[in-house]
Amino acid sequence: MRAIVFATNNAHKLEEVQKALPSIEVKSLKAVNFEGEIPEDHETLEENSAQKADFITEHTGLDCFADDTGLEVEALNGAPGVYSARYAGEHGNSEANMEKLLSELEGNSNRNAQFRTVVTLNLDGKQHQFEGICKGTITTEKQGDKGFGYDPIFIPEGYSKTFAELDMSVKNAISHRGLAVQKLVDFLNKQA
Ligand code: IMP
Numbered sequence: 614m615r616a617i618v619f620a621t622n623n624a625h626k627l628e629e630v631q632k633a634l635p636s637i638e639v640k641s642l643k644a645v646n647f648e649g650e651i652p653e654d655h656e657t658l659e660e661n662s663a664q665k666a667d668f669i670t671e672h673t674g675l676d677c678f679a680d681d682t683g684l685e686v687e688a689l690n691g692a693p694g695v696y697s698a699r700y701a702g703e704h705g706n707s708e709a710n711m712e713k714l715l716s717e718l719e720g721n722s723n724r725n726a727q728f729r730t731v732v733t734l735n736l737d738g739k740q741h742q743f744e745g746i747c748k749g750t751i752t753t754e755k756q757g758d759k760g761f762g763y764d765p766i767f768i769p770e771g772y773s774k775t776f777a778e779l780d781m782s783v784k785n786a787i788s789h790r791g792l793a794v795q796k797l798v799d800f801l802n803k804q805a
């Protein structure tokens with residue numbers, strides 16, 4: 614079985630991706646004894662995900678993939694986008710990020726948004742990128758407690774529940790990261 618490192622410290626994402634990639638051993642950073650911080654200081658999802666994958670490949674010498682995701686809100690000209698993790702200032706404070714987004718959109722009837730993920734794969738010395746988009750709308754208040762990040766305030770197109778109310782299997786099948794990972798899986802299967 615081929616093993617590939619997933620350059621993330623997020624256990625939720627590792628679990629989601631391993632479920633979608635049963636034929637590959639997805640190794641965590643911990644499993645390859647990497648404990649440092651991974652830089653992501655660019656202004657696009659494409660550059661950030663490549664920066665993360667390159668950093669891990671350079672440090673471990675292993676094939677690797679990395680993802681970068683942003684929530685792009687139409688009424689806010691695509692914000693928070695690449696800054697989604699630190700929209701309210703402090704990195705990874707989901708509660709504060711959601712509060713800020715809901716207040717920015719207060720009274721605004723345009724609730725259209727999309728999650729966009731870019732996955733960068735470094736495989737056998739070559740680099741490949743895959744994009745996944747999930748369109749939807751932003752609620753006016755938080756609903757549900759599953760998932761992470763902005764899940765409680767995002768309703769995917771065609772559903773009436775937020776990502777935080779839907780089962781992980783449903784989210785995986787339709788989510789930005791699920792779609793980008795599916796493209797990664799299709800690509801990897803063609804290499805076999
Ligand atoms: P990352 O690039 O995957 O770390 O994503 C950046 C930020 O986007 C995260 O800190 C979350 O706030 C948000 N995010 C990414 N993926 C999801 C998701 O599947 N649901 C909700 N929020 C997400």
